[in-house]
Amino acid sequence: MRKLILLTFVLCSVHLMSHAQNMGFVYSGDVKFLNQNNDTLQFPFTGGFTAPQFNNVxxxxxxxxxxxVFDRAGDIIHPFIYTGTASGDVKYRYAPEMRQYLPKLTSWVQFVDFDHDGKEDIFTQANPADATVDTFIINNNIRVFRNTSTGSTPSFALKTRKLMEGYPKAAPPNFDSDTIPNGLYCNPIxxxxxxxxDNDGDLDQLTMFILSGYVELWKNFQVEKGLPNGTFFFRQTDPCWGGVLISETVNLGISCYKYYFKSNAHFGTTIAAIDxxxxxxxxxxxxDVATDHLVNTKNGRIENNWKHNGFSSDTMISSDTIFPRNTIRPKFQSGLAAYFVDINDDGKLDLVVSTNNLTGTRTKAQIWYYQNTGTANVPVFTYITNNFLSDQTIDEGGRFAPALFDYDRDGKNDLLAGTYGNWDQSLNAKDRLVLFKNMGTNDQPVFKQTDSNYLRVDTMNLSAIKPAVGDLDRDGKPxxxxxxxxxxxxxxxxxxxASGPSTFAAPVRDFANINVFSFNSPCIYDMNFDGKNDLIIGNENGTIHYYRNKSVTPTGYTFSSVPDADTLGQINVTFQGFLYGNSSPALYNVKSDSMIEMLVGTYNGRIRSYRIHVNLESQFEEIDSVLKQPEWATYSNASVASTGRFIPYVGNLTNDTIPDLLVGTNYGGLLFYKGVYRGDMTAIIGYDTVKVLGPNSAKKITLENAFSIYPNPAKDNxxxxxTSQKEKEKVIVEVWDLTGKRLFxxxxxxxxxxxxxxxxxxxxGLLIIRILNTSGEQKNWKILKH
Structure with a gap:
């Protein structure tokens, strides 16, 4: 048995030691980021985009x-409110608070008005959890929500859990046969x-054949049967709509039944229909997942007046592998999808092209916007940009792992992040570090990317890098x-x-021969308060490994390749039904009961929270999450996304002694959560426990104006x-640096x-002067030491 270790103080990834018993992290957009033109990003904290789908409502x-904007990667909804003031404006406000009014969406979504009330309704993948004794549901089925919005608050009501055909596939007039109807379907990818x-006033469906390759037409007979507006009465009228077979190429004039099981068709096709x-x-x-372009296939029904089963028959007469024409062509590795939406409020449908693939294609500059410079009836699509929306947010392509790091020793926290960047350049095997310099102050940071390949780690052919910053060898430098x-x-x-910008020796691979098998997610801190930084490491299995620094010399480090605890706190964050856990730990202050709290990022989109007991081999208590999303009414441990590696980092971005939370996403972006107090709190200041008054306390802190500290900045002492000789009291004066080290x-x-x-x-660097009195009150001052 390993020794039981008493934790008197633990802090990992926290730079200013202050923690509320009732502290929480609330989503915020307050921290500024600049682009390369020094313009402020309008919505930096979307978390990035991977496979976005676009709809108007x-x-x-x-x-x-x-x-x-619905991202198939993680099933994340990104609402944007149009803020343009004139036709032609392209201006949006990110509105994540609107998520609370939208249903949970999965795999794909289309907003389209089926009941002619002028409000777009929702078609999306069905949820197998909605199945009942009478209704069998699989993820190929389709759900429908009716738009019931009134006023300024949107609302959607479930119309059907499983969209069914109105009658069997027999030809008319056998509309009301007793044969059991089928559910309409779409493969999730x-x-x-x-x-x-057919322009008869009701919505029909085009979908890929269940074994792929062919486009099926499911015609809605609501009008033909005289059914009420908004009624669905589907029948599959053409199993090979237009005579089209889609594989690596688009083939025309195909007889469906002849080729049903002879084609090399596959899943992963996106389709859109527009005149x-x-x-x-x-x-x-x-x-298509197998091609790097869009294909425009022309319909010859009107010109040739074709019929099929007595109905006007769509027949494709030509295909063009360059779409749109006469402009810059969108070209990704694979999986392109076209979305026809009005971007600039001019009443005409524009074109947005992105990828529907989760992997294997570009992950930056992958949202191409083409303005319709023609008419509503005969559109002409003109290239505008390849980074629509993504140019106003942090999006490094994929897998963003953040850490604060004062790389230039100017006393201000900069931001370091590991990322695999743009897939078509890195191929997920040439990850890099990106550096964002703090151009503002510690109170009001303003970050700008100044190095897109810090330390040139892309030449090392590394994958899934997650940085941890800390002084391992005890020489005072991170x-x-x-x-x-x-x-x-x-x-x-x-x-x-001691004072210059950070420089580094040649990298040492296979550090300490530690191997946690996959997706190593390290955190550096002195876990047992012996003056030596230890390692707390997450991994793909979902557990947490603890490695104690066993060095017996004043400097340096000694780590065993065998962890001191291989399942710290008996934590395993692998969610039921998932193969991976992808634990990523971040620890921060506790109240005065010898416990700490730990946030753990997971693969299923949750940030889980634990209270750590003094016995490292005991089971840690999972507690209510301290996280609050804009769409959540309360603090929760619900998922931020359905899947994806989420990497938390706790640190102080606004220099107010309350730690904040950064969360890197699997989609190349960043989420920021402001640390807030939810009432009175108990904090650990340095290594001593004191009482700090929260906003709900009526007691006045008397230290506020009792002292003067100077000079600031300081060159020497x-x-x-x-400031007052009245009511003098005994106090303790402490000096801390931003790594959590007490200097004085x-x-x-x-x-x-x-x-x-x-x-x-x-x-x-930046120092914190902290004065504490015998009543448990405290006051912090920030001093810059030159």
């Missing part, structure tokens, strides 16, 4: 068409199309550890001078001076008027 009842194909030439029939725009996808780590020793501690008696903190006890 009026969310706030102002008569303008807003955007709902395809994308169907709901559109009025491009103004003749009244719909062309087919398709993308080192960098990179956790890797193969379970090992790379060590960068900081060799810079720092002076502490009482001394009592100031009630008889003393002040003190001088010698320069020998200080080092350069």
């Amino acid at each position: 009026d969310l706030n009842g102002d008569g303008k068409k807003d955007l709902v 395809d994308r169907p199309c709901f559109v009025d194909i 491009l030439d103004g003749d009244g029939d719909k062309e087919l725009i398709s993308g 080192d960098i550890l990179l956790g890797l996808g193969n379970g090992t780590m790379v060590y960068f020793k900081n060799t810079s001078s 720092i002076i502490i001076e009482r 501690e001394q009592e100031l008696s009630e008889k003393e008027t002040g003190m001088s903190i010698p320069e020998s006890k200080l080092h350069k």
Whole structure:
């Protein structure tokens, strides 16, 4: 048995030690990021985009068409409110709070008005959990929600859990046969199309054959049967709509039954139907997992007056592998999808092209916007940009792992992140570090990316890197550890001078021969308070490994390749039904009961929270989450997304002594949660427990104006001076740096008027002067030491 270790204080990834018993992290957009032109990003904290789908709907009842961007990666809804003031404006506000009014969406979604009330309804993948004794549901089935919005608050009511055909496939007039009807379907990795194909006033469905390759037409007979508006009465009228077979190429004039089981067709096809030439029939725009382009297939129904089973028959007469024409062509590795939406509020459908693939294609500059410069009836699509929306958010392509790091030693926290970047350049095997310099202050940080390939780690052919920053060798300078996808780590020793920008020795691979098998997610901190930083490491299995630093020398480190605890706290965050857990730990202060709290990022989109007991081999208590999303009414441990590696980092971004939370996503972006107090709180200040008054307390903190601290900035000694000689009391004066190290501690008696903190006890950078009295009150001052 391993020894039981008493934790008197633990903090990992926290730079200013202050924690509320009732503290929470609330989603915020307050921290600024700049682009390369020094313009402020309008919505930096979306979390990034991977496989976004685009739909119009009026969310706030102002008569303008807003955007709902649904990302198939993680099943994340991104609402954007249109804020343009004139036709032609392309201006949006990110509105994540609108998520609370939208149903949970999965795999694909299409907003389209089926009941002619002027409000877009929702078609999306069915949820097998909605199955009943009478209704069998699989994820190929389709759910429908009716838009019931009134005023400025959107609402959607479930119309059907499983969209059914109205009668069997027998030809008319046998509409009311007793044969059991089938459910309409769409493979989860395809994308169907709901559109009025025959211009009779009701919505029909185009979808891929269940074994792929062929486009099926499910005609809605609501009008023909005289049914009420908004009624669905589907029948499959054409199993090979248009005579089209989609595989690596688009083949025309195909007899479906002849080729049903002879084609090399496959899943992963996106389809959209739109009249491009103004003749009244719909062309087919398709993308495929096996091709790097869109195909425009022309419909010849009107020109040739074709019939099938007595109905007007759509027949495709030509295909064009360059779409759109006469402009810059979108070209990804695979899986293109076309979305026809009004982006600039001019009443005409524009074109947005993205990828429907989760992997194997570009992950940056993958949202192409083409403005319709033609007419509503005969559109002409003109290229505008390849980073629509993504140019206003942090999106490095994929897998963003953040850490705060003052790389230039100017006393301000900068931001370091590991990412695999754009897939078509990195191929998920040439990850890199990106550096965002703090161009503002510690109180009001403003970040700008100044190095897109910090330390040039892309030349090392690393995958799934997760940085951890901390002083491993006890020389007073922060080192960098990179956790890797193969379970090992790379060590960068900081060799810079005490005041200069960080420089590093040649990287050391297979650090300490530690291998957690896969997706190493390290965290550096002195776990047992012996003055030596230890390692707390997450992994793909969902457990947490603890490695104690066993060095017996004043400097350096000694780690065993065998963990001191291989399932710390008996934690395993692998969710039922998932193969992976992808644990990523971040620890922060506790109340005065010898416990700490730990946030753990997971693969299923949750940030889980634990209370750690003094016995590291005991089972840690899982507690209510401290996280609050804009769409959540309360703090919760619900999923932020359905899948994806989420990497938390707790640190202070706004210099207010309350730690904040950064969460890197699997989609290349970042989420920011502001640390807030939810009432009175108990904090651990340094290594001592004191009472700090929260916003609900009526007691006044008397230290607020009792001391003057100068100079600021300071070049040598720092002076502490009482501003009032009345009601003097004994206090403790402490000095902390941003790594959580206490540099100085001394009592100031009630008889003393002040003190001088010698320069020998200080080092350069931002320092925190903390004064505590015997009543448990405290006050912090920020001092910049040159």
